[in-house]
Each structure stands twice: as C-alpha cells, then as structure tokens.
Amino acid sequence: MVTTKDRVLTGNKALSEAIAQEMERDSRVFLLGEDVGKYGGIFGSAEKLLDRFGAERVMDTPISETGFIGAAIGAATEGMRPIAELMFVDFFGVCMDQIYNHMAKIHYMSGGAVKVPMVLMTAVGGGYNDAAQHSQTLYATFAHLPGMKVVAPSTPYDIKGMMISAIQDDNPVVFMFHKSLQGLGWMTPIDASQGVVPEDPYTVPLGKAKVVREGRDLTIVGIQMMTHHALEAADRLAKDGIEAEVIDLRSLVPLDRETIIRSVKKTHRLLVVDEDYRSCGMTSEIAATVAEEALYDLESPVRRLAVPDVPIPYSRPLENRVIPGVESIEKAVQTMMKEV
Amino acid sequence: MVTTKDRVLTGNKALSEAIAQEMERDSRVFLLGEDVGKYGGIFGSAEKLLDRFGAERVMDTPISETGFIGAAIGAATEGMRPIAELMFVDFFGVCMDQIYNHMAKIHYMSGGAVKVPMVLMTAVGGGYNDAAQHSQTLYATFAHLPGMKVVAPSTPYDIKGMMISAIQDDNPVVFMFHKSLQGLGWMTPIDASQGVVPEDPYTVPLGKAKVVREGRDLTIVGIQMMTHHALEAADRLAKDGIEAEVIDLRSLVPLDRETIIRSVKKTHRLLVVDEDYRSCGMTSEIAATVAEEALYDLESPVRRLAVPDVPIPYSRPLENRVIPGVESIEKAVQTMMKEV
Amino acid sequence: MSEHSVPLERQKWMYETMVKIRHYEETMVQVYTEGKTPVFNIGAGTVPGEMHLASGQEPAAVGICAHLTPEDTVTAPHRPHHIAIAKGVHLDRMTAEIFGKVSGLGKGKGGHMHLFDPGVKFSCSGIVGAGIPQAAGAALACKMKKQNQVAVAFAGEGAANSGAFHEALNLAALWKLPLILVIEDNRYGISVPKEVSTAVKSNAVRGSAYDIPGYHVEENDPLEMYRVSEEAVDRARKGKGPCLIEIETYRLLGHFQGDPELYREKDEVAGLKEKDPIMRLRQHLLNQGVQSNVLDTMETRVRQAVDQAYDFARDSEYPDAEAALEDVFAPSIQ
C-alpha cells in the first residue's frame, strides 16, 4: 500500500538516482555515453547528472561505441568504476567484441588477477514502432555468452536497487532497462513505470527471481514488460478461475533456476514469455531447465511466447503481431489449461 | 563402402572445390576475406583459388571486418554473389552489426524487395588450445537472430554440397566450418576430416538434419565435431548393449525439428551435445522443442552437454574439461539409461 | 554564393527539389503530430516511431544527386527523406512506408529509417555509419561489372567517428572504388556538438588518412555542393577512386520530432533560418532573370506531388497482421 509518505518515482528517476547516489559515495564511479550530458540520456537514465557532477564524470562521447566501451574496460581494469551507456541494445553489433571478448572474459583469462568492475547500461524493448533496428531486447544474445552478469529489472524499486548492486559488483554487469518502464513523458504512460522508491540507497541482489503473484494452476515466467503483461493476463484469468503464479525473472545471468523449478513443482505447468526472439532465447533456456530438472512435475507441455524469429516489423499491426501481449498470454494459458 | 573409384577429400578441399565450381559457373560469385589470396585461407577454405581466378575475384582484405562484410552486403544487394570469410567466428563482435542488422534484415525490412544473396563463411571450434578468443563455435549467437540461415556441416560430402547450396541460395547464409574437420596438415589428423566427395557439383539441402546412426534406446543430437564424438560414444555404448540413435544437426537455421522429434518419439530419450556455451544455446532450443512437442514421449529427463558457461580456457586439462568429448557423452548416456 | 558553371536547368532542378523536400518535411511535422496531442506519445498517431527530419539539409542532397542517374547507388542514414527525394525514390510508396501501409516500399515492415527503393538504388538504415561500407560494396560491384556507375554514401558528421567510416574509406581508397562519401555536418549528433565528438574541425582533412581528396563545402551552399560533387562524381566515374565531401549544413528541427532541444540556444535556429538555402537559391535564380511565376509554377507542381503522396499513404491499407511472418527468407532458388 502506498502511503502519503512513500515517494513514487518513474523508472528513469529511480535509475538516475541510483547512479547519483553511487557517484556521491564513490569517486571512482563515472558515466560515459552518447548524449548522457546535457540531454541526460535519451531515455533519461542520466537525468540531471551533468549539473550535479560536471563534465569530467558525466561524459558525452562520440558515436564510437567500440572506442568508449573499450575505454570503460581499460578504466575499470585500472580501478575506476565506469558506467557506459549503449544507447539502444540494438547497437551491440558495433561493439560486441569489447563486450563479450574483453569485458566479460578478462577476469577469467587472467585467472582472477584482473577485475573489470563496470556497468554496461542499455535500453531495450519495442512497442512504439521503432522498427527492426531500435526495438529489440536481445536478452539471450548477452545471456548466452559467459562472464557478464545480465539483469533486466521491471519496477522502479528494482531498477534503483539493482543498479546500485550492479555498480558495487566487482564484475561486469549488463544492465538492461526497458524503455517503456522508464516513465518518460513521451511514451505511452503506464502504471508499471511508476513505483515506490525509498530515498536512501539500498541494494537488490543480482541473480534472484521474484514471485510477484502467487497461484496454483500454472507458472508464468516473465521478463521486464512481459512480467507486467503476464500480471495483467493473470488478473483476467483469475476471473475464469485460473490462478497463475507469475515470476519476474529480473536476472538473466545468474539465472535463478531454483525459484522457477520450485514454482513449477507447485503448479505443474509452465509458460515463459519473452520479448526477445524465440530460438535459443531465454524461453528456450527456461523450458530446457524444466525439462531437465522438473520433467515429471509437468502436467502439460511447456509453452513459450516470444518474437517468432522475425525481425521486428515497423507497422503497428505487424509489430503487435510479433511481440507478446496480454491477449496472447491469456490465450496461451487458456489453451494450456485444456491440455493434459 | 569406399571403392577405388571414389575420391576421398579433406574438408578444406571439399570446401574450396565447391567455391571453385560455383565461381566457374557464375561470374557473379567472388570471395573476399583476410588471407584468402596467396595463403588460401588460414584454414584452407580458399586453397588454390587465387591462382585460378585471380586477385579480382579472390580478394585479400585489410583487417576491417565491418568494412569488407559491409561491402559484401552492398555488392550482394547489387546483384553480385559474394562469399566473405570471417577468419574465426570469435571475431564476430567487430562486425556483428553488419551481419545481424543488415545482412540478415534487409530482405525483411524491404518487404522482400531486396535480396542479399551472400555467404558468410567462418571457422569455428576448439580442441587445440587456442584459448578464449579463438576456440568458440557461437552457434546460438547466430541462430538466435532472425534472417540468416546458419549451417554447420560435419562431413566433406556435406561441406561441398551445402556450400554449393549456400552460394546458390538467395538468402544470406552463415556457413560455419569446423577447423578440426578441415583435414589440415597441421591439426590432429582425424578420420572424420576425410570423406568421399563426388567431383561433379551437387547440392545438399540447407535445413535438413540427418540420422547418421540408427538406434532404439536414446537419441543423441550432435553438431559438427560433437556428432563425431557422439558416433564414437555410440559405438562404445553398443558394446554395453545401448543402441543410440545419432542425429547430425547440420543446419541450425532452419532447424529440422521434425527429424529430432520423430527420433525422440521412437527412442524416448534425448541427449543434446554442443560445443557452444550451454545457456540459451542450441541445446536449450532443442530441449525446449522436445518439452513442447514430445513431452509425453520422454521416459527420462532431457540431458544437455555443452560448454558450462565459462570462457574457453587455454590449458589442455582445462579445455578438455569444458568441451564435451567421447567420454563425457558416454558417461551422460550411461547415467541417463539408469534414470526413469 | 558563387555561381561559376552550374547550368541554369540544374539550378532550377535543385531549387524545385529543395522546395519539394522542404514541403515534404514540413508536412511530416504536421502529420507526425496527428494523434500525438495533447500529450506527445511517440508510439501513437498516424506515424509512430522516431522521426528524423532534414529541413535545412537540402543542399547536401540535391547538390550531388544532380549528378546521379537511377543506376548510381545511394545509401543514407537515419535522416533519409531529403536524400531519398533527391535520388528520385518513389514518393507515394515511400510515404506509405512511413505510414506503415502495405503499399509502402517495404510493405510497412521497414518504416522511416528503412526505405529501400531498388528501382533507383536507394537504401537507408538506422545504424550510424553502417551505410558507408555497404556503399563501398555497391561501388565494388560497379567496378567488377565494369560499368561506370558510382556509389554515394551519406553520413552525419557524428558518423565520421565510427569505425565503419574508417574501415570503409580505407577499403575504398585501396581498391580505388567509385565511392563518394558525403558528410552532412549539421553541427550535432543528437545533442552532442561537433567539437565534443570530433578531434578535427573539418572531416575533409581525414581524406589524407586514405590518400584521397577531402572537399569542404561551406555555408550550406547548394551550388558549391553541385560543383564539388561534379568533380567528385566525375573522378569516380573515370576510375580515379573515392573521395569525401563534408558540407556545413543546418538542422532546422530537433534531432527527432519531440526533441526538447535543451542543448542549443533558442536563437540558433532563428539565425539559421535567415540563411535558408532555399530562399537564397530562389533569390539567385531571380537574379539570373528567371521569372518568379516560373518558380511559382514549379513550387505548385512539387507541392502537389508531395500532397498526393501523403494522400496515397493515408488512403492505403495497413498490412494484415499475419504478413509479419513473411519475407524473412526469400524463396531459396536463385
């Protein structure tokens, strides 16, 4: 229950507050990326940080993702704690070598001798018709490759707490924030983009999923926006007497398999909903995990909803067709409940 | 049975012969990449092609993967049929944007108006202690992203036939050849790197898996080297009375789900073996597919063998620990057969 | 504005095309707000998604496209309309694409940043710098086919700091490809001014890193752009290899529609408007004795063409949702 004393923040304000508090606490923390200065980050991740910390610690960069992410790695190995923003995750292809071959592997290749304490922060998600090169989530592209933690929080509370954890973590953390959950003035306003956020710094552990709705009939695992859609679908389904348990995955790496398996052992049915591509995605990994570890607990086949292995199309009816939504979740559950 | 009339070729000779025959047939086909000229490709993919076709059609490039793969895309959309070699798949990170956002999506984004008929050929695989940045397969990194066909043949016969199909395909095809299966003079000699290859051009369809050993007790799905390890393990297991059916996946996209499911419906057990990382990999996708489509046919939990989400370590005992081999497959099957 | 050697007919074409582009972009400003008031919501309305307009940048596009044929290739970045129009992209189908309609160039799959018109060899993309190597590849194809076509890549001054710029120019220079890189220096990459992103004043000097000519066009001058482009295209067609042209141009609108533009002074744009290249070229044409009614007729004509394109787009149908699953792969047989 939200009391009058509770502060309600948007996702972006929770995020920039986390960064500000960590920059305050630790002079080694700094931020670099395109348009993080005066603009405050295209998706508001760096709101007001330039004014507060100056251009030496809030650095606008050229459009040189390999250059500045590589520089963040170099600075991190020298004891700084950079946060680099990759404006859209869709741009990973121009700088993935630095990310996956260096940021993620240096600690291992050095036998633990070198640490790379940095955060790679990036915006994910579609739903506003930004087409094939600006609408992806690419969760599994990162989760497939070892050596980096990958998180995808879905509430302002978790955004703040997980960003603080990410900055304090001695490992590289890919922090994916969902555009629609930033609560920006120029996007569709949704309730989920606002939430109670304590002012004092706090951490939320990386690597823990969260049961956000209890239920007995099936388990729906969601990620970021899909969690919110799943919750809405669950409310609708409850009217038909179907009680879905909804898990907010929150962390892709490490993956909290226990929470998922515990839930499936209780509900005996699993639907995984993902805004990323279907093949070799998080839905595959979670379904596979259950097929390995809780096969005999399943009362119906595992089901997955995800982008059906097509690029994200531009036009509204087309995009709506490929990104899972409340309706498609509801329908999938109804079908599942009839399967034995 | 190999008769004296049959020609036996190594993988690399089958590959370069396929390219040569297509270059002969179609003047639009050309090859570009690092060291494909005088060197003939570091892994022999372009053996003798420079002498035969000259430097205008067999082009050494600078170390500019974004540059020359982007150029291949531009040439392909103008009606040429380039084959670009990315020397090691591990280098994808410096050029992935061109690959996944352009090569793979232009056809879709143009509503089918533009075709990108090109082959991106690349070497995959470890096992010779080349460490974290030169030993990966990254199958799922490509298979996760829509718009490109991705193939990984395991015999000289399929290498030739699938390369010819890839060149003739009007879509971008990522052609992954496994270093150990090229039959190069400076790698561990293995039987699997040689095979009968007809001289006349022929095609092997992209998108079809192949049952390479029939069996009744369980299905092992392998990819490239892992198929050969699976076959060897199957021979050993047969001595204990366990008859494994072995499927050579061959094509990652399109994925031949039917062949896998048909086999699992027969054997009721599934082990997937992959040289790529485990999480969100091909093992996940195949396991998930079976959990969706053949759940009730399973008599024991699905099992997966893959690189356990660590970078590939250098030292021999370490690398052997993380890449699946004959022994680990044998052991996994034995454990599975005891599970009910 | 110098005037040496630009044929009057070409001046008129440039003028007409610039007016067309400007009217196209100004109409888009309006259309884009449809369904986005009173509250701006990027995903709502007639045209959703990001919208990067090029009002003010017309000279870069017309000055070089005046030398191109439909057989020459052009790649454009995320801010593509002016270039597309100057290159002769099918205006109705382009607009329909931007509206997300099935009659669009990409059947509604691409959208404003992904316009492909193979009929005039035009394409664009949303990834900064990515079109440069692709244009180099088109130039390579021209060279291999032994035809005298050229390829032109457009990019913003921000893109000149991307790895793709460097790799593609080195390739093009090495292989003597008929490639011209046009850098539209509109002073900003989103909010970041050039001096915060670029270690040199003019990217023209970067030509020397590839031993190719680097031209610099000042003051958003379409006639100067024409002249420099003539030399550049001519060199390329004659097999003398690539070059780069940087033109000082101006972005009259925000980076995208909805940009609060807090990073620049309000009067900056007012100052730019006074130097509007369209007004300047109109005056220049009048000075050369062209009758104002001739110009008026041209204006009317292109305005009609633009309005018709918007009508076409508006009247077209949305694609069927299931079409989203098509066109991932072409039928396999070549």
Place this chain on the structure above:
Amino acid sequence: MSEHSVPLERQKWMYETMVKIRHYEETMVQVYTEGKTPVFNIGAGTVPGEMHLASGQEPAAVGICAHLTPEDTVTAPHRPHHIAIAKGVHLDRMTAEIFGKVSGLGKGKGGHMHLFDPGVKFSCSGIVGAGIPQAAGAALACKMKKQNQVAVAFAGEGAANSGAFHEALNLAALWKLPLILVIEDNRYGISVPKEVSTAVKSNAVRGSAYDIPGYHVEENDPLEMYRVSEEAVDRARKGKGPCLIEIETYRLLGHFQGDPELYREKDEVAGLKEKDPIMRLRQHLLNQGVQSNVLDTMETRVRQAVDQAYDFARDSEYPDAEAALEDVFAPSIQ
C-alpha cells in the same frame, strides 16, 4: 644509426633487453616444436595453440618501454612477448602461463595471447585492434586520477585499418589523453603485405585525422625509437595529449610458428637478418667504448633469467581440471 642524446645506461638496458627477448623467442621456437615432430600438430606438445613470435621486433618494445615505469599501462596484441619482457612482466609466471601451468599469470586460463600482469600494468589480447581503446581507457583513468602516468597501446600495421584504431584515436585526441599508440609495421598482417591492406604508405600521416602528431621511425632503429618515444611520452605526461608512432620493423619468423610463409621470398628474411638491430646496437655500444666482456656478462645474465623462466614453467604443475569452472565471476562485493 643516429646517436644523439640516448644515455649509455639506457642503451645498455635496451641492448640487454633485446638480447633477453631474442633468447626468449628463440628458446620458444625450440620448445614449441617439442611434441610436434615429426608431424606438426598445433594442438600437441609442450606448448599448444597458436604461437606468434616477435624476433626482429625488439626495437619497438625496448625503445618506448625504456621511458615507462611499472605504473604506466601497456596493452599489446597477439604478438606480445617482446613487449611484455620490455615492460618487465614476471618472466617465470608468463612462461608458465604459456605452458598452461597453474603457476602462470592466469593460472593457465589465458595462454600466450592473454597475458595479464597487473603488477606492471601489462595486458594483451588476441583480437586485432582491441587493445587500443582499452589503453585509451587506462589513459583516461590516469587523467581522472590526476596522476602523470601514461598508457601505451601496441598494434601491428594491419590493426591500423580496424575501426577500433580510429575510434580510440579520436577519443584520445578529443579528451587529450596520455596515450601513445605504437604501430609496429612489420610489413605483413599474416600474409597480406601492407600495400594490399593500407591506403597510405605510412600510418604516421593518419595522425592528422585526429590533429595529433604522427611519428615515423625508420629501419627498425632502437635508438631512434627511444628518442621519438621520449618526446611522445614526455608530451603525454605533461598533459599535451596523445600521439602515434609507426616504426618500420621486421618479422624474422612466420606470422605464427608453422606458417609456411609462401607469401614471401625466401631471401627476404636473409636480408632482414643482415640488418639485425641487436647486432647493430651491439656494434654501436662497442664503438662507444663499451667493453665486449661487459656485453657478454649482460648476455649471460639475461640468458640465465630466460632459461630459469622456462625451467620454472616446465617444473610447474598443470591446473586441476575442475579449476576450469572457477574465476568466471569475482566475489561480488567490492
């Protein structure tokens, strides 16, 4: 060989270090063949995997490392030994790493292309060009910490055509970072000669694309490398920003061990050996009156150090297989 202003002590250090490097690499040639005869098999023997040796390229490494302290950062590419040795990397642990032993710098996880010695701020990697932005980041850290350390990135001439080169130099110039990029022009990127990969004769000219100095060192001259580096390092320490140095150097061996070297004439290497910089510097020292027995003593000393490192590596244990699963993540709390 010009001689102005290189202190004799530094000359001796360079000589000693070059001898050490050469002996290290020549020993490696032998060790690498252990277990690979009669049939060469890259994955077999005492030291498996690729092996990129730097015999002949010593001047690049010693000429600049002579000006560095352990607090200055160096990143090296896939051909790292000469640089590592000049930078003072722990030789025993480096060799053990190359042998894949648990006493190695990376406990056997990294190998020859992935040597990390944080004690002297040295690292290297197997991806061409990748170390340049990382060195820029180290230089940024120096600047932010307001210390006067510098960072040096080494790269081959082939790497100068990678996007990373361009992006990192622009960043470094823009931010005035204390970064020096040393380009070792050994004429080849594997089999591809410089003129087939690079549109300009000397990468020194590419400095102008970032408005930074570009120095060119001819003829693999360690003393000239020393002098140029002195200026470069001095500028960087004083906050005057980055620069690049290209040195003409020679690769006496193949790209990697086992390279058939069919792409170069047999007598090319013979010619290079006649210009051996170690011999030349030795002669130069003798000319300056250094006694040959002094040089002999130095040689003996470094040979012993090298031999000891190989013994250490040989005598060390392989890691336990299960260790492969460790060190993916550090304990989380900072």
